[in-house]
Amino acid sequence: MRQVYLDHIAATPLDPQVLEAMLPFLRDKFGNPQSLHSAGQEALVALEEARSRLAGLIGAEDSEVFFTSSGSEANNFALKGMALARRDKGNHLVLSAVEHQSVLHSVKSLEKLGFSSTLVPVDKYGLVDPEAVRRAIQKETVLVSVILASNEVGTVEPVIEIARICRAAGVPLHTDAVAAVGNIPVDVKELGVDALSLAADQFYGPKGSGALFVKKGARILPLIDGGIQEGGRRAGTENVAGIVGMGKAAELARARLSERQEGMKTLRDRLIDRLPQRVDRVYLTGHRERRLPHHASFCIEFIEGEAMLLNLDMKGIAVSSGSACTSRALKASHVLLAMGIDHALAQGSLVFSLVDSTTAEDIDYLLDVIPPVIDRLRKMSPLYTKFLEESQK
Amino acid sequence: MRQVYLDHIAATPLDPQVLEAMLPFLRDKFGNPQSLHSAGQEALVALEEARSRLAGLIGAEDSEVFFTSSGSEANNFALKGMALARRDKGNHLVLSAVEHQSVLHSVKSLEKLGFSSTLVPVDKYGLVDPEAVRRAIQKETVLVSVILASNEVGTVEPVIEIARICRAAGVPLHTDAVAAVGNIPVDVKELGVDALSLAADQFYGPKGSGALFVKKGARILPLIDGGIQEGGRRAGTENVAGIVGMGKAAELARARLSERQEGMKTLRDRLIDRLPQRVDRVYLTGHRERRLPHHASFCIEFIEGEAMLLNLDMKGIAVSSGSACTSRALKASHVLLAMGIDHALAQGSLVFSLVDSTTAEDIDYLLDVIPPVIDRLRKMSPLYTKFLEESQK
Amino acid sequence: MIYTDKVMDHFQNPRNVGVIKDADGIGQVGNPVCGDMMSFYIKVKDSKLEDIKFQTFGCGAAIAVSSIVSEMAMGRTLEEAMKITNEIVAEELGGLPKNKLHCSNLGADALHAAIADYRKKHAAEKSEVSPEAEKCYCPYCEGPIEGLEAGCTACNVELEECPHCGNLTKKGEEKCAKCGADLEAD
Amino acid sequence: MIYTDKVMDHFQNPRNVGVIKDADGIGQVGNPVCGDMMSFYIKVKDSKLEDIKFQTFGCGAAIAVSSIVSEMAMGRTLEEAMKITNEIVAEELGGLPKNKLHCSNLGADALHAAIADYRKKHAAEKSEVSPEAEKCYCPYCEGPIEGLEAGCTACNVELEECPHCGNLTKKGEEKCAKCGADLEAD
Numbered sequence A, B: 001m002r003q004v005y006l007d008h009i010a011a012t013p014l015d016p017q018v019l020e021a022m023l024p025f026l027r028d029k030f031g032n033p034q035s036l037h038s039a040g041q042e043a044l045v046a047l048e049e050a051r052s053r054l055a056g057l058i059g060a061e062d063s064e065v066f067f068t069s070s071g072s073e074a075n076n077f078a079l080k081g082m083a084l085a086r087r088d089k090g091n092h093l094v095l096s097a098v099e100h101q102s103v104l105h106s107v108k109s110l111e112k113l114g115f116s117s118t119l120v121p122v123d124k125y126g127l128v129d130p131e132a133v134r135r136a137i138q139k140e141t142v143l144v145s146v147i148l149a150s151n152e153v154g155t156v157e158p159v160i161e162i163a164r165i166c167r168a169a170g171v172p173l174h175t176d177a178v179a180a181v182g183n184i185p186v187d188v189k190e191l192g193v194d195a196l197s198l199a200a201d202q203f204y205g206p207k208g209s210g211a212l213f214v215k216k217g218a219r220i221l222p223l224i225d226g227g228i229q230e231g232g233r234r235a236g237t238e239n240v241a242g243i244v245g246m247g248k249a250a251e252l253a254r255a256r257l258s259e260r261q262e263g264m265k266t267l268r269d270r271l272i273d274r275l276p277q278r279v280d281r282v283y284l285t286g287h288r289e290r291r292l293p294h295h296a297s298f299c300i301e302f303i304e305g306e307a308m309l310l311n312l313d314m315k316g317i318a319v320s321s322g323s324a325c326t327s328r329a330l331k332a333s334h335v336l337l338a339m340g341i342d343h344a345l346a347q348g349s350l351v352f353s354l355v356d357s358t359t360a361e362d363i364d365y366l367l368d369v370i371p372p373v374i375d376r377l378r379k380m381s382p383l384y385t386k387f388l389e390e391s392q393k
Numbered sequence C, D: 001m002i003y004t005d006k007v008m009d010h011f012q013n014p015r016n017v018g019v020i021k022d023a024d025g026i027g028q029v030g031n032p033v034c035g036d037m038m039s040f041y042i043k044v045k046d047s048k049l050e051d052i053k054f055q056t057f058g059c060g061a062a063i064a065v066s067s068i069v070s071e072m073a074m075g076r077t078l079e080e081a082m083k084i085t086n087e088i089v090a091e092e093l094g095g096l097p098k099n100k101l102h103c104s105n106l107g108a109d110a111l112h113a114a115i116a117d118y119r120k121k122h123a124a125e126k127s128e129v130s131p132e133a134e135k136c137y138c139p140y141c142e143g144p145i146e147g148l149e150a151g152c153t154a155c156n157v158e159l160e161e162c163p164h165c166g167n168l169t170k171k172g173e174e175k176c177a178k179c180g181a182d183l184e185a186d
C-alpha cells in the first residue's frame, strides 16, 4: 500500500546528514562536555559548534542560545524563568489565546505563584491584533508571549509589530517559534523579540533537542537548577549527539530554507485549493496567505477528526487531528474555539503537514482517498442526516 | 599512546546493543508517540517497552516511571514538584549536606518561593546518620532528599534506614540515585523511597535520557507544563531514540549487574590499595566498603586537582577532579568540605571511575604514570616545600 | 494500536448503521460540544428488538461501541437489552482505552433511551431510565479514581469535577475535557 | 582545549620553578582556601632582576602564569617589572579563559610583592604595592561585567560580591566561588 506521511508538524524524519553528524557522538566520542580532559573538550567543541550553527539560523549571538530538551521545555523556561526573574517589577503576563499548551500551562502554574494573566483574543484567521496586545499590557506586566506560527492552523502572527509595541512599553516579548524555525525565515533581530523557543524535530533534526534564545541582557532564572552547564542557566549533562544533530539540521535549514519553502508551498496550495473542490462543507482553518509553507488545516463538517484520522491511517495516510500534545484529550482545540469555530465543527479538525520530500503524487493520492472516507463517515453521522433533512425542507 | 579512560562517572560509552536499539528510531521510525496513526503508535509501543524495562531495573510499576532529559531534570522535578504539590502541608525541606548541585540549587530556588531547609551533616566518610534525619524533620517538613550514592566520593548512603524514619514521620523521601542505578542493585520497594532519580548515561545508555520514579499515590506537580505526554506530568515531544536506548541499557544492566559489579570492584580495590603504596600523603575519600563498585576517589596533598588532571590527560589518562557539573567552578567541593576535609586538601581531589571494560593493565598503567606526575607538581608547590621544611625541623 | 482488533473491526465495518424511518423508539445522547453524539432507532415486536439502527458522530471508540451495542441487543427482549452496561460493552470489545470508557456508557445510554422512548410512547409500562453510576477514570493517565480529594492516585494529577457535566478534569484546566464548559480558574 | 598552546607549554614546561635560598625578596599571594597560592623569590643586582624562581599551588593557568611572569621579568629592571599587569600576562599567553583571569593577577601580584619585599628590606625606596584594580568577569559565562546591579549581561546570572574576597558569585550560592567563604543565604 502506498504510504503518505502528512503529519510532519508532529515529526520530521532525520536528514541523513544529521544522523551522520550524530553517530560519532553515539559511538566513540562519548566524553562529557564539562570534563576538562581531551575527550571532554572534544565534546565541548562539538557542542559550541552546534550552538554557533543554531545561532546562525536565527541570527542570534552564540551566547544567546541555550539548549533544552524540547520546545515545551524552552517555553516553560522562557515563561517561568523570565516571569520569576522580573517578579520585582510586577506580576502580570500577556499571552495570546492561541498559544501552545506548554505556554498556557506554564502561565497556569505561574498563576498559582501569584501571577495573573490577560489572554489576547484572535480573529477568525487566528491572527492576533498588535493593538490588542498594546491594550492588554499593564503597568504590572512583566512578559508578553505570542506564538510565531500556529502548529494547529498554520497562521503566522505579526510578531514584528507586537515586538515594537512591547519595546515601547518596556516589556520583554517571548515568541514560541517551535513550528516556525527551520520552515520560514526567522531572525531574532528582525523580529525584535527578547526570547524565542525552537525545537529540532521540526526541521529534520532529532527529537529531544530544543533551544531557547534569550537576548543578551534579558534576565531569566533557570528552570533546571544545578551545575554549570549552559552558563549555569540550564543544568544537566548535555544530550551531545542530539545537540550536534540539531546544529547540523540548523546548518542545512539555513542553506536550503528558501528552496524547501517553495517546494512545499506549491504542494500545500494544491491541497488547499483542491480539497474543497472534491468535498463540500470543508473549511480551511487559519489564514490563507500568512501561513506556514508546509501546513494545510481544515475542519470537515459533520464528522469527528479521530474517526477520519484512523480511516486515513488504514489507507496508509498519516495525518493529525490537531496538536500531537493533545491528541488524547477529548475536548475541541482551544485554538479553533478561540477563532470562533463552533464545537461541533472544531471536532472535525484535520491537519496536513508536509515535508521537503512530499510529492504531488502524495497530495493527489490523498485527494483521491479522502472523499469516500468523509462520505462514509458522514453517512453515519446524525448531524449530517439532520442537515440533509433540513436542507430538503 | 595508551588511552585509559577513568572518568566514567561523567560519561559511559553506549553499549553497542543500545545503539543498535536506537538506530531504527533515528532512521525510519520517526513517528511522534502522541500521534494516533500507526507511525505514532509504533513509537508509543517502543516508548512503553522502554518504560517497562526501566521499571524492571528498579522494581517499579511501569506507571511510576516518568522520563526526563537528565538526572538534573529528574532531581528538579522531584524537589520542586513534590514540595510545591505539598505546599498546603508545610514549607520545610530536609536534605543532606552531600547532595548534588541539582538538588541543592533546586532547594535554593524553592527558598525563594518561601520554603526553608535543613542540611543534615555527614561524617568523615560522607555518611548521613539516619538519626540526624529524624531530628531534622519538623512538623512543617514536606520532603526529605538524600543521595543514594555520591558521584564525588562514592559513598552509598543508608537510604533504607532513612526511608523507614521518613515513613514513620509521614514525610515522603526522594533519593538521587543517578550515580547508583545500573551500578549497584537498586529496588525502590526495598529502599522504600517515594521518588528516585536516575540517568541513562551512568549505565551505558545515552546522554539526555533520565527518569524519575514517583511512587503511586505520591503527589507531584510538573516541572515542564504542557501537553499530555507522561500522563500530563512532563510535557514535550519525547526523545524516542534516547528513551529506547535507556530501556535497552536498563535491560542489559539488569542482566549483567552482578557480573559488572564484581569485575569493577576488583579493579577498584586494586587502585584503592595500591595508589597509597606508590605515593605518600594520598587519602581515600568516602567510605572504604560502602561505596560504588566503580569508584575510587582520593585527595592528593599539596597539589591541585586540575593540574594533575591535565598532566594525566597528556599521558592519555582521563580522570576528573570532582563532579563534571562543577568542573569549572574554582571552589573546593562542598561534599569534601562537608566531610571535614580542609580547603587545601580538598583542592587536590581526584576521582577515578571505571567501566566494565576497564582492565588491570589500565589500572597498572595509571599506577605507573601517576607518581612522577604528583612528584613533579609537588616540587612546584609552596605547600609541599613548607611541609618538607617543617618536617626537617 | 490504541484500540483492540475488535474495536477496529467494528469501527471499520460498523453493523446496523442508519436510520429507521418509522422507528418505534428513538434515543439520542451526547452533543457535539462533548465531541460525541449518538442516535439509536429501534423496531420492537413481541417485546423484542426486531431491528436496531444507529448513527454516531464521534471518535473510533464511539462508532465501535454503537455498532457492538446494536449487535448485542439485536433480537433480545427489552428487559435483556436494558441490562447491557458499559462494562459489558467494553469487555465485549476486548477493552477500551480508559479515557474512552465514557463512550461505552454512551452506547448503552442511547439504546436505553430509545427503549424508554418506545415504552413511553406505548405506555406499556413506565420505567425510569437509570443508567449505571459512572465509574470515574482519570482523563490523563486513564487509571481508576477513588475519590476527588485524593486526585488520581495513578498519575497524581489533581482533579476537579466539571460543574457542568461532572467529568473529571485536571485542576487548573480552563475547560472541561469532556464537555468544554469553562471551569473557574483557581 | 580550555587553554591555549602557549599556556599548555608553560604549564608543561614551567620556567624558573623553585626556591632561592638567599633571596633578596620573597612575595607570597593567595592561600589554599582560594585554590591558589604563589611564592616568588627574586635576586636583585643593579636594580635588575638577576634571578627569579617561583612555586605555585594551583590550576594549570596559575602555573603557566607564574612561569611566564618569571620569564617576562627576568633581567628587567624593577621599574619595568612593576609594569607587568594581568592584561599583559594574559595577552602574552594568548588569552586565558575568563574565569581564570584572576590567576593572571596572582602572578603579577606575587612578583610585585617580592619586589616590594626587596625594597622594604633594602629600604632603597618605599613604595606602596597597588595592584591594578581587578576587572570583573562573570564566573559563570566568563563575560565581562559592568556592574553588580545589572548582573552579568552576557549570561544574565544575578551576582553578588563575596564580602570576604570581593569575588563575584551567583546570587543564592552558599559559598564564594573563589575563596570558599560562606555567603549569607538570601
Ligand SMILES: Cc1ncc(COP(=O)(O)O)c(C=O)c1O
Pocket: A235, A236, A237, B009, B010, B069, B070, B071, B072, B073, B075, B100, B102, B147, B149, B150, B151, B176, B177, B178, B179, B199, B210
Ligand atoms: C549523584 C548525581 N546526581 C545528579 C547528577 C546529574 O545528572 P545529569 O548530569 O544527568 O543531569 C549526577 C551526574 O553525574 C550525579 O552523579
Ligand SMILES: Cc1ncc(COP(=O)(O)O)c(C=O)c1O
Pocket: A009, A010, A070, A071, A072, A073, A075, A100, A102, A147, A149, A150, A151, A176, A177, A178, A179, A199, A210, B235, B236, B237
Ligand atoms: C508551536 C509549538 N509550540 C510548542 C511545541 C512543543 O514542542 P515539543 O513537542 O518539542 O515540546 C510545539 C510542538 O509541536 C509547537 O508546535
Ligand code: FES
Pocket: A330, C034, C035, C036, C037, C057, C058, C059, C060, C061, C062, C099, C100, C102, C103
Ligand atoms: S466519542 Fe469517543 S471520546 Fe467520546
Ligand code: FES
Pocket: B330, D034, D035, D036, D037, D057, D058, D059, D060, D061, D062, D099, D100, D102, D103
Ligand atoms: S589557580 Fe587558577 S583558578 Fe585560581
